[in-house]
Amino acid sequence: MTPATRTALDVVLRLGITLALTAGFLVVLLVITGYDPGQSLRALVNGAFGSWYAITSATFVRAVPLALTGLAVALAFRAGLLNIGAEGQLLAGAAASTAAAAVLGSSLGAAALPIILLIGMLAGSAWAGIAALLRQRFGVLEVISTIMLNFVALYAVGWLVRGPLQEPSQIYPQSVALDKALQLPVLLAGSRLHVGSLIAVLLAAAAWWWLRNTASGFRLRAVGLNSSAAATSGRINVARVSVSAFLMSGALAGLAGSVEYTGVTYALYENLSPGYGYTAIAVALLARLNPLGVLGTAILFGALQAGGSAMQRDAGVPIALVNVVEAVIILLVIAGDRVRLSLARTAHTVTPESVPPST
Amino acid sequence: MTNTNPTASALALRRVHKSFGSVRALHDVTLQVRAGTVHALLGENGAGKTTLMRIAFGLIAQDQGDVLVHGDTMRNHSALNAIANGVGMVHQHFSLVPAMTVAENIALGEYGRFDAKRVSARIRDIGERTGLVIDPQARVSDLSVSAQQRCEIVKALARDARVLILDEPTAVLAPDEASALLQWLRGFVAENSNHAVVLITHKLRDALDFADDITVLRRGESVSTGAADTFTESTLADAMLGPGDRAHAVESEVVPTITRHTDSVGAHHVVLQADALTVHDTRGVQRVKKASFTVRAGEIVGLAAVEGSGQAELLRAVSGLLPPSSGRLHAPADVGFVPEDRHRDALLLDASLTENFALRDAGTRRGRVPWTALAARAADVLRQRDVRAQSVQVMARTLSGGNQQKFILARALDEAPAALVVENPTRGLDFRAAAAVHDALRDARDAGIAILFFSSDLDEVLTLGDRVLVMHDGVLREVPREREVVGRAMLAAS
Numbered sequence: 100m101t102p103a104t105r106t107a108l109d110v111v112l113r114l115g116i117t118l119a120l121t122a123g124f125l126v127v128l129l130v131i132t133g134y135d136p137g138q139s140l141r142a143l144v145n146g147a148f149g150s151w152y153a154i155t156s157a158t159f160v161r162a163v164p165l166a167l168t169g170l171a172v173a174l175a176f177r178a179g180l181l182n183i184g185a186e187g188q189l190l191a192g193a194a195a196s197t198a199a200a201a202v203l204g205s206s207l208g209a210a211a212l213p214i215i216l217l218i219g220m221l222a223g224s225a226w227a228g229i230a231a232l233l234r235q236r237f238g239v240l241e242v243i244s245t246i247m248l249n250f251v252a253l254y255a256v257g258w259l260v261r262g263p264l265q266e267p268s269q270i271y272p273q274s275v276a277l278d279k280a281l282q283l284p285v286l287l288a289g290s291r292l293h294v295g296s297l298i299a300v301l302l303a304a305a306a307w308w309w310l311r312n313t314a315s316g317f318r319l320r321a322v323g324l325n326s327s328a329a330a331t332s333g334r335i336n337v338a339r340v341s342v343s344a345f346l347m348s349g350a351l352a353g354l355a356g357s358v359e360y361t362g363v364t365y366a367l368y369e370n371l372s373p374g375y376g377y378t379a380i381a382v383a384l385l386a387r388l389n390p391l392g393v394l395g396t397a398i399l400f401g402a403l404q405a406g407g408s409a410m411q412r413d414a415g416v417p418i419a420l421v422n423v424v425e426a427v428i429i430l431l432v433i434a435g436d437r438v439r440l441s442l443a444r445t446a447h448t449v450t451p452e453s454v455p456p457s458t
Numbered sequence: 459m460t461n462t463n464p465t466a467s468a469l470a471l472r473r474v475h476k477s478f479g480s481v482r483a484l485h486d487v488t489l490q491v492r493a494g495t496v497h498a499l500l501g502e503n504g505a506g507k508t509t510l511m512r513i514a515f516g517l518i519a520q521d522q523g524d525v526l527v528h529g530d531t532m533r534n535h536s537a538l539n540a541i542a543n544g545v546g547m548v549h550q551h552f553s554l555v556p557a558m559t560v561a562e563n564i565a566l567g568e569y570g571r572f573d574a575k576r577v578s579a580r581i582r583d584i585g586e587r588t589g590l591v592i593d594p595q596a597r598v599s600d601l602s603v604s605a606q607q608r609c610e611i612v613k614a615l616a617r618d619a620r621v622l623i624l625d626e627p628t629a630v631l632a633p634d635e636a637s638a639l640l641q642w643l644r645g646f647v648a649e650n651s652n653h654a655v656v657l658i659t660h661k662l663r664d665a666l667d668f669a670d671d672i673t674v675l676r677r678g679e680s681v682s683t684g685a686a687d688t689f690t691e692s693t694l695a696d697a698m699l700g701p702g703d704r705a706h707a708v709e710s711e712v713v714p715t716i717t718r719h720t721d722s723v724g725a726h727h728v729v730l731q732a733d734a735l736t737v738h739d740t741r742g743v744q745r746v747k748k749a750s751f752t753v754r755a756g757e758i759v760g761l762a763a764v765e766g767s768g769q770a771e772l773l774r775a776v777s778g779l780l781p782p783s784s785g786r787l788h789a790p791a792d793v794g795f796v797p798e799d800r801h802r803d804a805l806l807l808d809a810s811l812t813e814n815f816a817l818r819d820a821g822t823r824r825g826r827v828p829w830t831a832l833a834a835r836a837a838d839v840l841r842q843r844d845v846r847a848q849s850v851q852v853m854a855r856t857l858s859g860g861n862q863q864k865f866i867l868a869r870a871l872d873e874a875p876a877a878l879v880v881e882n883p884t885r886g887l888d889f890r891a892a893a894a895v896h897d898a899l900r901d902a903r904d905a906g907i908a909i910l911f912f913s914s915d916l917d918e919v920l921t922l923g924d925r926v927l928v929m930h931d932g933v934l935r936e937v938p939r940e941r942e943v944v945g946r947a948m949l950a951a952s
Contacts, residue, residue, distance in 0.1 A: 312827060317823075320809070321809075321817055324806040324808055324809055325807065328802065329817070329820070331803040332795070332797070332803060332805075332817055332818065333818065334778075334820070334821035
């Protein structure tokens with residue numbers, strides 16, 4: 100068995116175990132809180148996978164921002180940076196794209212769309228850049244700074260949609276609806292699935308290839324695995340690699356915001372993201388920080404959110420229950436890693452005799 | 459509790475044995491610290507000084523033997539127990555919380571409510587009584603190193619320590635600060651016949667000038683003990699260094715080196731050359747003072763020094779990892795470096811051997827990484843250098859320490875660099891693995907590579923080095939390749 104197939108098998112196995120445990124936990128939770136588990140679970144599964152429309156327009160549409168932010172988190176974590184700020188970077192991207200759309204208007208037509216997306220990426224990068232700068236210059240832990248910047252971004256959006264970016268009638272705290280020409284094209288007629296899904300798939304594949312095959316991708320991984328060895332034995336400029344990883348991570352999260360704005364919401368408002376940037380941490384961790392795996396886990400979490408909404412609608416079960424389940428998945432993943440690590444440690448205590456002589 | 463008998467022991471360790479795994483750290487060590495005296499504990503790096511004192515302070519448990527404090531045998535000894543019995547220890551690396559104030563640090567470990575005023579009053583009282591004045595409200599991170607040390611001592615005194623153990627306390631101090639501290643220790647034991655001090659050091663002068671009694675440890679055994687005035691620098695150095703290690707002696711018989719290499723030295727060109735090289739560490743402390751030396755192609759220059767003499771900074775400067783602050787350094791663009799801490803500085807433990815192999819050129823590589831070619835080359839290297847691993851796909855973590863080190867050395871030597879800098883390459887390896895590393899280094903030398911080799915084991919420096927440099931307190935000089943001369947230069951004994 101090659102290491103690649105072993106890893107793939109391992110991921111599938113982990114996913115299976117995690118799903119079974121999660122479903123079991125959800126049933127227990129439903130019983131305890133007095134809901135009919137059969138009916139609730141049926142609503143959840145139907146809401147996520149019950150129809151072609153549910154799959155494409157509920158599950159996949161939610162999976163897109165989760166995949167992009169999940170990639171952002173995975174890339175940062177691979178570099179050893181705990182970027183918890185995908186949510187804030189997403190909002191920065193959405194806000195910047197809104198502003199860009201407002202400035203450009205319909206003057207350029209659809210040609211403005213790539214510019215709007217690019218500006219969103221730059222804004223996400225810049226937002227992450229604040230944390231990168233604080234880390235490099237003052238040693239501020241990025242866990243703290245990025246999580247704080249999430250709130251700054253959230254309230255900044257709150258101010259923008261009541262101030263400079265508010266719609267002209269000034270009644271609703273949101274921006275003006277995005278011009279039809281500037282919206283991301285729908286991919287499948289009759290669904291809400293937009294071109295953003297293609298972008299996510301392409302970027303995941305590109306990130307996977309880049310990490311694996313290029314010198315710069317390897318530098319990022321080396322710094323994440325052991326920054327001290329990277330500097331001493333690899334003569335890698337750790338600061339430069341860290342900062343660029345942070346900026347890339349922010350760009351991906353910012354793009355998630357731009358794509359959500361131009362593909363789904365068509366307007367900026369405070370609750371644009373139901374915490375995609377936070378769920379992204381679970382998406383990335385469950386995928387073991389593998390960019391291709393992120394696509395799979397993003398669909399899983401997209402399904403949970405889509406199903407959760409359906410469960411709330413059809414069975415009256417509060418969506419908070421789904422949030423609890425998501426948190427449990429994160430804990431399961433982390434606990435699983437711990438167990439695997441300690442197992443690996445015992446299995447790998449190599450005695451000289453246990454290694455076959457080289458031939 | 460008052461003990462007026464001047465010969466009674468404040469702290470005693472009787473027939474203590476301690477092993478870590480298969481490594482014997484202490485063997486049948488007995489230490490008697492008389493009340494009212496300063497007792498110096500001398501020994502080379504790894505002689506077991508710190509281990510012995512960690513046992514005395516209850517931080518680790520002995521395998522055999524007894525710890526007695528003021529005549530009472532300690533059962534289930536622990537640090538809490540030691541503190542309760544009036545033993546205080548100042549570690550080489552301070553155990554203070556930098557973000558907290560002096561008062562908060564000193565109150566740490568006490569129970570009940572933190573009363574800043576009461577603790578501060580206590581600290582001021584100790585300051586008045588002992589002269590160890592320190593601002594209770596100062597934040598530890600704002601204090602100088604010597605003030606932090608004062609804080610550590612005050613912390614011990616605040617817990618009514620009567621026996622103070624200090625591990626290399628002068629290593630971090632400027633000369634005048636060091637003598638002030640040693641003076642203070644003399645005053646401390648003179649003040650009360652119950653007081654005693656154990657001073658762990660490798661500075662002969664400090665032991666001779668300030669201690670009443672001296673015990674010398676060598677390779678985990680107590681080899682000499684007695685009143686300080688019965689020793690001289692010369693007898694102390696002999697006791698510390700011993701007659702030489704038999705294992706190394708056997709090895710040097712197998713590969714006699716001196717003549718062959720003095721012959722060939724002249725024929726080879728200079729690869730590494732430093733003139734008045736001065737290096738500061740990352741905190742801005744000058745660690746290398748105007749060092750000048752050369753290393754020629756095809757020779758191993760051994761570097762001997764006790765821990766913290768500036769050799770780490772010198773080696774990194776030569777390897778191009780730390781920019782020198784002044785002086786000139788001629789070195790080839792490609793200097794291989796084998797760092798002392800292989801897990802921290804040399805390996806990606808959770809990456810494959812191929813990836814670890816690729817790490818060497820990671821900083822400068824552009825474009826795609828030729829993984830297939832690299833895997834093949836890594837596999838070749840494993841074969842040639844007899845690195846035992848199942849394949850190049852396995853994680854570096856799964857290799858034994860000896861094979862990890864052989865791999866690291868092989869990686870540094872791949873594509874024959876002009877120069878190689880090696881730092882303590884056999885640390886933690888068993889004899890067989892160490893011998894394999896030695897062979898690899900000799901082969902590299904014979905292939906014409908210029909090697910600068912540091913080891914904290916004097917015998918290893920003498921065995922491998924064709925010439926020997928000694929570094930003490932940042933000053934580098936070349937000395938004849940003779941055990942006694944090198945040993946004394948290392949310890950700065952005249």
